[in-house]
Amino acid sequence: MSGGTYWRVIESLHNPQAKLWEQITESRGIRKHGEFLLAGRKSVPEALALHPTRFHALLALDPAQVDGWDIPQHIEKYRLSRALFDALDVSGTGVPLLVGKVPAMSQADLAAKPKGLELICALGDPNNLGAAFRSAAAFGAKRIILMNEAAHPFHPKALRAAANAQFELTLLRGPSWEDLDQATGPIFALDAGGEDMGMLDWPRDLRLVLGEEGRGIPEALHVRRLTIPTTSAVESLNATVAASLALYSHYLATR
Secondary structure (H helix, E strand, O other): OOOOOOOOOOOOOOOOOHHHHHOOHHHHHHHHHOOEEOOOOOOHHHHHOOOOOHHEEEEEEOOOHHHOOOOOOEEEEEEEEEHHHHHHOOOOOOEEEEEOOOOOOOOOOOOOOOOEEEHHHHHOOOHHHHHHHHHHOOOOOOOOEEEEOOHHHHHHHHHHHHHHHHOOOOOEEEEOOOOHHHHOOOOEEEEEEEEEHOOOOOOOOOEEEEEEEOOEEEOOOEEEEEOOOOOOOOOOHHHHHHHHHHHHHHHHHHH
């Protein structure tokens, strides 16, 4: 399917639709409108092929850019002026953009036992959050619980870093830090000063907490704290690197 040949043309940055798209390049606009922009030379055609129902518009500089693409009938196609396209293409990819709807995210039920490794994220940097999503998908952690402190999971930077992992995960809204103490089942956190992760006999079902960059995990939180032993060459690991190592360790131990 080509989705037909009709392309709507929008040239002005002051067009109401253009203004909405510009707003969803930031978290505030994404929350307000419930839409997001997906960019990326590989991410866009891959998402269009694997998850077409998540998108409702395609934005391009030139229809020739999508020659040979299988574009479903329900997706509206827009041809944009260079100035407008550049304003929306915040990563500077130069390739067509997809507009999607942010999926509804249910509240996590921490009274229920975890199923597999469930990742609880308070990562405020969208690049780090997206990278954590990518590692979670790679190592089979399908459920992500997002604390209030976390960046928006459909921020352009999070989408780019995740390489479409968002579409493979179940995203849930998290509780406050205090409510984590009421969670059922084992709950772990990556934190300096904890027990050696290399010595851990991983349970199959657990929740793993990633704290905010710099601030870490609240001292009062009752969790089992894990540390990754390293040389003294650096003070600490990036939160996403540490998460990837923990996810991989659990995957090896339980697959």
